[in-house]
Amino acid sequence: MTKQPQNKTSVPSTIRLQVGQVVTMDVNRLGINGEGIGYVERQVVFVDGALPGEKVTARITHVEPKFARAKLLRIVKESEQRVKPPCPVYEHCGGCSLQHLDYQAQLEWKRELVRESFARYTGRSDLPIQPTIGMDHPWEYRNKAQLPVALVGGKVLAGLYAPGSHKLVDTSACAIQHPTTNEIMRVVRDTLEELKIPIYHEKKHSGIVRTIVPRIGFETGEVQLTLVTRTEELPKKKELVERLRDRLPYLTSIMQNINPAKTSLIFGDKTILLWGKERIEERLGEVRFALSPRAFFQLNPEQTAKLYNLVAEAASLTGEETVVDAYCGVGTIGLWLAPKAKEVLGIDVIPEAIEDARENAVRSGIRNARFEVGLAEKILVDRLKKGFRPDVVVVDPPRTGCDQSLLRAMLKASPARIVYVSCNPSTLAKDCNILLEKYEIENIQPVDLFPQTAHVECCTLLVRKDK
Numbered sequence: 391m392t393k394q395p396q397n398k399t400s401v402p403s404t405i406r407l408q409v410g411q412v413v414t415m416d417v418n419r420l421g422i423n424g425e426g427i428g429y430v431e432r433q434v435v436f437v438d439g440a441l442p443g444e445k446v447t448a449r450i451t452h453v454e455p456k457f458a459r460a461k462l463l464r465i466v467k468e469s470e471q472r473v474k475p476p477c478p479v480y481e482h483c484g485g486c487s488l489q490h491l492d493y494q495a496q497l498e499w500k501r502e503l504v505r506e507s508f509a510r511y512t513g514r515s516d517l518p519i520q521p522t523i524g525m526d527h528p529w530e531y532r533n534k535a536q537l538p539v540a541l542v543g544g545k546v547l548a549g550l551y552a553p554g555s556h557k558l559v560d561t562s563a564c565a566i567q568h569p570t571t572n573e574i575m576r577v578v579r580d581t582l583e584e585l586k587i588p589i590y591h592e593k594k595h596s597g598i599v600r601t602i603v604p605r606i607g608f609e610t611g612e613v614q615l616t617l618v619t620r621t622e623e624l625p626k627k628k629e630l631v632e633r634l635r636d637r638l639p640y641l642t643s644i645m646q647n648i649n650p651a652k653t654s655l656i657f658g659d660k661t662i663l664l665w666g667k668e669r670i671e672e673r674l675g676e677v678r679f680a681l682s683p684r685a686f687f688q689l690n691p692e693q694t695a696k697l698y699n700l701v702a703e704a705a706s707l708t709g710e711e712t713v714v715d716a717y718c719g720v721g722t723i724g725l726w727l728a729p730k731a732k733e734v735l736g737i738d739v740i741p742e743a744i745e746d747a748r749e750n751a752v753r754s755g756i757r758n759a760r761f762e763v764g765l766a767e768k769i770l771v772d773r774l775k776k777g778f779r780p781d782v783v784v785v786d787p788p789r790t791g792c793d794q795s796l797l798r799a800m801l802k803a804s805p806a807r808i809v810y811v812s813c814n815p816s817t818l819a820k821d822c823n824i825l826l827e828k829y830e831i832e833n834i835q836p837v838d839l840f841p842q843t844a845h846v847e848c849c850t851l852l853v854r855k856d857k
């Protein structure tokens with residue numbers, strides 16, 4: 391092991407590793423973000439791009455009290471599961487983290503991640519965790535991109551930021567985006583440059599065009615392009631729209647969203663129509679969705695349909711049940727289940743999402759679903775306290791998991807089944823551990839909604855113990 395110390399001052403006295411030091415280490419496992427983990431001098435070291443079973447040389451870049459990070463320099467012994475990433479900018483772009491791992495191994499690792507989370511939070515190693523459901527073609531699956539633009543050396547760039555930085559990496563040949571998205575991105579980028587439309591400068595908070603957001607309806611073929619701008623004024627708007635329509639004749643809708651704030655949030659409050667339809671339509675199974683630029687919609691339609699079928703299977707509806715879809719977004723799960731239920735109540739905190747959910751119900755001819763705006767932990771908890779007794783509760787919370795008061799209220803009201811949909815195995819396992827007081831976990835089904843990344847979705851069925 392050779393040592394090249396560069397920054398001695400940032401190293402706590404208890405840690406012997408130093409920033410700049412070059413280490414050779416065995417990689418034992420993958421961390422939750424897909425990074426390789428090993429030990430050097432009994433310190434945990436994370437190395438992006440390294441795989442279990444490999445011996446690697448890496449340079450220490452950060453030292454924290456309990457761990458260090460290192461940059462991969464050389465693979466001394468290579469894993470049999472290592473594959474060549476097809477994406478030309480994989481090593482620079484912050485979008486994917488597992489392209490270098492064989493897809494079957496990705497699926498197995500995601501199942502293992504779920505198993506580890508449940509073991510940690512419930513102490514149970516006997517839970518029925520199924521093999522991860524993957525895709526036959528785990529590429530080109532995303533239906534939407536949000537691509538910031540920047541002017542660098544007189545050229546317009548669009549893409550994603552490199553990990554931990556604000557350096558734009560051109561992602562015009564992204565392997566997980568739909569090819570149409572890549573084409574839109576290239577054409578918009580080049581047209582902005584050609585017309586010399588001012589590009590937003592993040593630090594100075596000047597310029598105009600900030601982000602390109604293409605969205606594709608996979609089933610309907612409708613295509614929406616949203617340009618996020620700092621000001622409502624958009625120079626050469628007419629020429630821009632004409633050229634984009636000419637060069638991208640399949641567009642259904644060109645929208646402008648105005649975000650005047652100095653913020654990393656993509657969208658502002660105001661959206662205006664530049665050309666075509668205000669919203670594109672998408673179908674998932676029998677359910678129809680109208681999508682405005684800001685509406686949340688799952689990014690991988692093929693896997694989402696599989697996920698919702700699993701939810702329906704877990705809910706085991708006969709047509710007599712009252713179902714709650716807590717954290718319902720634009721009503722997707724509730725509308726999927728409604729034809730098999732007596733009634734559905736959907737709850738979401740975002741008013742536009744609830745408006746969309748109501749309209750999606752009308753479009754899909756569904757009459758037994760109601761949607762309410764508010765916090766699930768408020769609306770559902772109040773209802774449960776007043777004696778509302780749903781038979782099945784589906785929860786699909788954000789990564790932070792369910793509010794404690796909601797979990798407690800569900801325990802008290804005790805619906806026969808709880809179907810917990812989650813994109814975060816840690817909060818899922820933590821919340822399920824609370825529900826184990828009255829429920830047994832009958833099935834945990836990981837679904838790969840985001841191939842090539844470290845994310846995993848799970849559909850978990852909890853059944854009341856006296857059932």
Ligand SMILES: C[S@@+](CC[C@H](N)C(=O)[O-])C[C@H]1O[C@@H](n2cnc3c(N)ncnc32)[C@H](O)[C@@H]1O
Pocket residue numbers: 686687688716717718719720721722723737738739740743764765766767786787788
């Ligand atoms: C993971 S998304 C699920 C959306 C939907 N079930 C789907 O599959 O498209 C989580 C949703 O929870 C909503 N949300 C976040 N916190 C909430 C809360 N405390 N109460 C109700 N909804 C909430 C968000 O607005 C978002 O739509």
